[in-house]
Amino acid sequence: MQNFFMDILFPQNxxxxxxxxxxxxxxxPWCNQCQEKMDNLRTAMPTCDYCGKYLLNGGSRCEExxxxxxxxxxxxxxxxxxxxxxxxxxxxxxxxxxxxGYCMGIMMAEVVRExxxxxxxxxxxxxxxxxxxxxxxxxxxTEVLGQQIGKCLKLPINAEALRRIKETPSQRECTREERxxxxxxxxxxxxxxxxxxxxxxxxxDVYTTGSTSRECSRTLLDAGAERVGVIVWAIGTGY
Numbered sequence: 001m002q003n004f005f006m007d008i009l010f011p012q013n014x015x016x017x018x019x020x021x022x023x024x025x026x027x028x029p030w031c032n033q034c035q036e037k038m039d040n041l042r043t044a045m046p047t048c049d050y051c052g053k054y055l056l057n058g059g060s061r062c063e064e065x066x067x068x069x070x071x072x073x074x075x076x077x078x079x080x081x082x083x084x085x086x087x088x089x090x091x092x093x094x095x096x097x098x099x100x101g102y103c104m105g106i107m108m109a110e111v112v113r114e115x116x117x118x119x120x121x122x123x124x125x126x127x128x129x130x131x132x133x134x135x136x137x138x139x140x141x142t143e144v145l146g147q148q149i150g151k152c153l154k155l156p157i158n159a160e161a162l163r164r165i166k167e168t169p170s171q172r173e174c175t176r177e178e179r180x181x182x183x184x185x186x187x188x189x190x191x192x193x194x195x196x197x198x199x200x201x202x203x204x205d206v207y208t209t210g211s212t213s214r215e216c217s218r219t220l221l222d223a224g225a226e227r228v229g230v231i232v233w234a235i236g237t238g239y
Contacts, residue, residue, distance in 0.1 A: 017084040026099045034084045052076040053238035062238030072217040072228045077235035085234040105148025122198040124157040128164045146203040183215045189223035196224035207235040
């Protein structure tokens, strides 16, 4: 109902990705051409069995997961971190278009629903934002996505299960080693009884180096979670 009123109050006259003129809404925020590009990119390359990265050289596991198995048991994305996926998440995060989370969350939920290795799932936990990001945007995009995923899959969400206890600099320009160093012990579980013994679906927006997903998964497992699976909107490439 909220999205219905948003479409009335703020009609979309252009595609949120390529800005093609037309009539768009919460359910259809981008044009058919952008949707076709998304569909084609999803199956353009094989993905790592563990982390879900798109593999430029083929195969079934990326070099990183071969060297060290990640703490989560599976990670998957809707598509690769390329246009139009990259633009869509930036519009959500940096332009404050929270209504995009409706369609994006549905697409993420479909990936989870169709992958048997995710199941069973007891609880959805979004990755917490930093104080700086919350101050800048006014909302946590992973919570917006997680709420929609929970509605689609009829699963509970606990946005307070994880909290960030160490502020970190922007991770966008950091190497994997720098990200891991910055994120070391950056999260904690507020109430271990809420996640103990549960199979958790961790929700994030983008997976590039995987440092955030790994650290959040370790934190949840150390606090007693039975296992952690990760779903993201877009993911990087590997070898």
